[in-house]
Amino acid sequence: MVQRVDTPDSTTARPFKIPESVLVVIHTPMLEVLLIQRTDGAAHWQSVTGSRAHAEEPLRDTAVREVWEETGIDALAPACVLTDWQLENVYDIWPEWRHRYAPGVTRNRERVFGLTVPTAHAVQLNPREHVAWQWLPWRAAADLCYSASNAEACLWLPRFLPPR
Template structure:
């Protein structure tokens, strides 16, 4: 990483991917198979925008392209919400010493029914589409569940 820190940046995105019928995509973590979640991921660089992080993480984790020039580019929306939460103890070692909290920016991405999902097997082992309320119940993270429950108010 030529001079760059090996530690994760404590700024991340949460992207709720959903269909017009409000079915929500959840993916199961490879490092904690009991955990279902939406797309999440940290900035690669401090100067990377949250939007660019969201585009990158959606593609890396699901194979869904939503960046500039793609059919879904206009479907990724910044919900203007940020969550600050304590980093789970099992993942603290990924951050610099003394870093205990993460700031997470929330986005929504509407995709057509039948959008193919291609998981990165190093990160996720399975996926499922669930009605939004069932998806909120299945999320291991309270901030993820809360974001899914807010979905209806961000439509339109």
């Protein structure tokens, strides 16, 4: 049985979000981090995030899909290195977003990945989700992140650099 929810901004029913997601810190070998600004708040700068599309979707596939959807970057391109950092965050879903989940769901489990790209370059944002992007040094990126778990992931970045 597919559960559906009416979104507050439309009458179109959509499936409930799965409370399992990814956080992908996109960075260069020089530790420049890509942050993207959410459409729903000037202070909401973040790395790529997103939920599983279906319960069986491997989290690595979720990471690849979300990076593509949100930035136009192909995480599987030969020059890119996608790494599962083997870190998970469990946090309360913000009250303003709980309507996207099944009734009673209040917590989300987030798997952290890093994506090394060769250089800081322009990205293609999904305008429904994000309005701006910028590359920042890793510490400055951590300072700007709206989410505490995202800021912490940026600070962990030097420990997860792939071998050169």
